[in-house]
Amino acid sequence: MLKNKTIGFIGAGSMAEAMISGIVSSDLVPSHQIIASNRSNVKRLSELETCYGIKGLTKDQLAINELDIIVLAMKPKDIDVALESLQQQLQPHQLVLSVIAGISTTYIEEKLRSNQPVIRVMPNTSSMIGESATALSLGTYVTEEQTKISQKLLCTIGKVYIIAEEHMDVFTGVAGSGPAYFYYLMEHMERTAKEAGLDHAVCRDAVAQTILGAAKMMLQNDEEPASLRKRVTSPNGTTAAGIEALRSYGGGKAISEAIKGAAKRSEEISMQMLDENNNLVIN
Ligand SMILES: NC(=O)C1=CN([C@@H]2O[C@H](COP(=O)(O)OP(=O)(O)OC[C@H]3O[C@@H](n4cnc5c(N)ncnc54)[C@H](OP(=O)(O)O)[C@@H]3O)[C@@H](O)[C@H]2O)C=CC1
Numbered sequence: 001m002l003k004n005k006t007i008g009f010i011g012a013g014s015m016a017e018a019m020i021s022g023i024v025s026s027d028l029v030p031s032h033q034i035i036a037s038n039r040s041n042v043k044r045l046s047e048l049e050t051c052y053g054i055k056g057l058t059k060d061q062l063a064i065n066e067l068d069i070i071v072l073a074m075k076p077k078d079i080d081v082a083l084e085s086l087q088q089q090l091q092p093h094q095l096v097l098s099v100i101a102g103i104s105t106t107y108i109e110e111k112l113r114s115n116q117p118v119i120r121v122m123p124n125t126s127s128m129i130g131e132s133a134t135a136l137s138l139g140t141y142v143t144e145e146q147t148k149i150s151q152k153l154l155c156t157i158g159k160v161y162i163i164a165e166e167h168m169d170v171f172t173g174v175a176g177s178g179p180a181y182f183y184y185l186m187e188h189m190e191r192t193a194k195e196a197g198l199d200h201a202v203c204r205d206a207v208a209q210t211i212l213g214a215a216k217m218m219l220q221n222d223e224e225p226a227s228l229r230k231r232v233t234s235p236n237g238t239t240a241a242g243i244e245a246l247r248s249y250g251g252g253k254a255i256s257e258a259i260k261g262a263a264k265r266s267e268e269i270s271m272q273m274l275d276e277n278n279n280l281v282i283n
């Protein structure tokens, strides 16, 4: 299904690299059929070529007509320039996947103006090791076959969920941005243990292993997180003291506000994108 497909990333930054790493490791798409492109950073392209065995091309060298799947992986502010150039080159059968936060399928469809199949994708950087939680929202012109191809491709970077596009902002807040919250938590866990004298290598490993174990407990059981938490919490024990501190410092509220803040930003990106003349206004 994917063996003969050529996949072109327009944008060769962190997210493109994380996806390329996951896809290449899966062996589902031969690496020479993956192309990463950017505007001008040839050093970056040659790093990606060396590391993943893919092809790196600047946007002016990229032949859009040779691609089956086009992945839009630039910042929201750069999308209009990219779409303007794509609009003149795309063929109706070419599938466009956009990983750009806050940009709707409708926005992209309207800019392309040719019933182009477009899928909005929200992966996260754990794609690098095949552990992303990735959501897809299907645009108006996507066929069943194209949905299957996209699912298959994105399964190489982790788990895939098809969701209604109205839920994409909150999904972005939970899972697209989510790894950063856990890194922030881990930074604090590691620092606190180190300050108390625990060996750095032990801290680093134990913090990551503790989060991994908790995540696996949730994935491998139907048990609710609140119930799993209660099983750790002995009456008047150490965990009760820890949770009480988290509560008194507003830990739960902080987490929920982080998700809401990220989701709101995703919404703002979509709303600020256009002025009354349909021009880009975000910077
Ligand atoms: N980072 C993350 O965790 C996640 C990011 N995303 C989304 O992925 C997108 C990319 O993010 P990220 O990888 O972090 O960003 P980066 O800034 O790391 O990369 C952006 C890339 O886009 C390229 N670019 C910009 N305009 C064009 C153009 N017209 N044609 C070709 N290439 C172009 C840049 O090239 P050059 O260097 O030459 O300017 C650069 O390679 C964003 O929209 C973000 O919302 C989604 C999920 C998670």
Ligand SMILES: O=C(O)[C@@H]1CCC=N1
Binding pocket: 101, 172, 176, 177
């Ligand atoms: O911070 C961002 O805007 C991107 C989208 C989701 C994760 N990173």
